[in-house]
Amino acid sequence: MKRVLITGAAGFLGSHLCDRFIKEGFYVIGMDNLITGDQKNIEHLFKLENFEFYHHDVTKFVHVPGKLDYILHFASPASPIDYLKIPIQTLKVGALGTHNLLGLAKEKNARILIASTSEVYGDPLVHPQSEDYYGNVSTIGPRGVYDEAKRFMESITMAYHRFHGLETRIARIFNTYGPRMRLNDGRVIPAFIGQALRGEDLTVFGDGSQTRSFCYVDDQIEGIFRLLMSDYVEPVNIGNPEEITILDFAEEIIRLTQTDQKIxxxxxxxxxPMQRQPDISRAIEVLNWSPKVERAEGMKITYEYFKSLDKSELLKKEHKDFSVYNTR
Structure with missing residues (x-):
């Protein structure tokens, strides 16, 4: 049985990856320090013989007994609310955490895939964004802690590939949505749906002309899985190229939720960033991958998930006290 380590396993994408690899017949080792992850996302796996969980911070030394065939590094705050509250931890998990996991991959002779992001492109000056675009990022701006952490991840990963011959893969992940997103994490979709469910007006920043491209989680996981199993080393955009303005999307949410909130x-x-749209030509060519789930279908599933949550979760404004994580 192939063995895979998934960091950030209790998070949104990490938990879906655990499900996928269990389904594929792998022995899955999940790891998460639960700063932003939620153990509820993976507790359905605890009873399985081919799943185990380590409550651990990857910025500290990482040891996993036994062989490892694959590592997927998804440990990182991913929403603006989180990485603006824990900027130091965000930088550390991108730098120290990635270094630790690359060292583990080298020790175990395992293939490693890192979760990079469309944020490496910053506020892009080209549109749509292809993998050969170097980006327009402020290193000292408030979002720089996330953007530069991910850019460093890519750099050190390629250094390990070139210097040590390590098998590495880099997924540049664009906006993804679906069940298990945190309702109050500040990202567009949970923010809008949460406001609609609470009967609040929908908040649009700026004039709403900025664009985003939303990929349903099942499509995202399929793209990541194909990239891991491919022979391709360069970064690959994984996202849905269907672009929509934030204002149009807010109006879409009002129609979906059948509420009469104002914007x-x-x-x-x-x-x-004012524009965010992936060029997925490389994913189509190299992975034979493109998204299949239409936004109307994916949003209906996502809305039903949020409606099913306990009302206390709906009313909760803050997820956790992050203060301790900025002290070191």
Whole structure:
């Protein structure tokens, strides 16, 4: 039985990856320090013989007994609310955590895939964004802690590939949505749906002309799985190229939820990208992958998931106290 380590296993994408690899017949080792992850996302796996969980922070030394065939590094705060509250931990998991896991992959002779992001492109000056675009990122802006952590991840990963001959893969993940997203994590879809369910007006930053491209989680997981199993070393965009303005999307949410909320406008956050659309030509050519789930279908499933949550979760504004994680 092939063995895979998935960091960030209790998070949104990490938990879906655990499900996928269990389904594929792997022995899955999940690892998470539960800063932003939620153990509820994977507790259905605890009874399985081919799943085990380590409550561990990957910025500290990582040891896993036995062989490992694959490592997927998905440990990182991923929403603006999180990485703006824990900027130091965000940088550490991108730098120290990635270094530790690359060292583990080298020790175990395992193939490693790292979860990079469309944020490496910053506020892009080219549209759509292809993998050969170097980006437009402010290193000292508030979002730089996330953007530069991911850019460093890519750099050190390629260094391990070139210097040590390590088998590495880099997934540049664009906006993804679906069940198990945190309702109050500040990202567009849970923010809008949460406001609609609470009867609040929908908050749009700026004039709403900025664009995003949303990929349903099942499509995202399929793309990641194919990339891991491929022979391709360079970064690959995994996302849905169907683009929509935030204002149009807010109106779409109002129709979906059948609410009569108004749309209110607030100032645009610093360094918020104005355009975000993946060029997935490389994924189509190399992985024979493209998204299959239409946004209307995926959003209906996602909305039903959020509606099913306990009302206390709906009313909860803050997820956790992050103060301890910025002390070191």
């Amino acid at each position: 209110v406008f607030k100032p645009l956050p610093v360094d918020d």
